[in-house]
Amino acid sequence: MAQQILPRGARAPEFTLHVTPDQTLSLGELRGKPVILAFYPADWSPVCGDQMALYNEVLPEFKKHGAELLGISVDGAWCHAAFAKDRRLHFPLLADFEPKGEVSRQYGAYRTEDGFSERALFVIDRQGTIWWSYCSPVAVNPGADGILEALESLPRATEPATR
């Protein structure tokens, strides 16, 4: 069975992953902003029900909260580049490619038996702590409602975090 994903209150594990074939992104670079981590199984799932295509449409709502959205799967950077171009994605896709699935594992979001990530969502607060997490059945696109509710419940940037 799949392991449990990291819960609210856990420190978000730091990582550095390729965001393009020649650029990397570290979670720590986004400190001070809410971060949405969306782990998903694979690029190129059917278009109209695709989770990343949906988040692309909802991106302006995420931005209203100052949040950064990162998609993560085990696909390589070249695959992500082609996928992002095809779907006109306006947010980064990170390649959890080498060592395969290592970051997904750290978040408890790796399906060892399948060799790809769960559909696991994390909202990380401005201080780098997991504020909300959710793991959807792998065949069900979880939508964006949970993410938006979590962003709304975050303390404002100027308030001290209380939980």
Place this chain on the structure above:
Amino acid sequence: MARLKVAVSARDHVQGPDDADVTLVEYGDFECPHCGHAYPIVKQVEDHFGDRLRFVYRHFPLREIHPHAEAAAETSEYAGAQDRFWEMHDLLFENQQALGLPLLVESAEALGLSSAGLRKALDNGDYAPKVQSDFLGGVRSGVNGTPTFFIEGERHDGPHELADLVSAIERRMKRVGVRR
């Protein structure tokens, strides 16, 4: 289980009686091929249940992957403002392959609506707020692609061929203890 967060109201486009046993809400996109596939199926579902079913269509244009979806949705609202929403809805789905401004204009003319009025409404974005309001309500409700169906307020996860929708609606009717 994702639930519909925006109740059906007078601002919605509705087919079927208000006191129907079950309400089916679709969030759709006129350019989405899966919605085009679902279009005749929904008609069959409506025929199957007759007055026991109320059907509501709301907009969920995936604008980045479907460049004509927003204008099509606004065109249906333009028609809706003149009580012709469903005729336009049908025309757009039936001619989905040809979707684009010329088709929108032709469809307006076919329904006897002013094409100049349509162009003006599209240029001004007169109906964009309505479409966006549907979209955001859908996001809030857990719409996760198009089409997304809600049966009595519960998101229908899984296939939406005729047999799937009919049996899901029948299950729901049994659960609420409907007997006719």
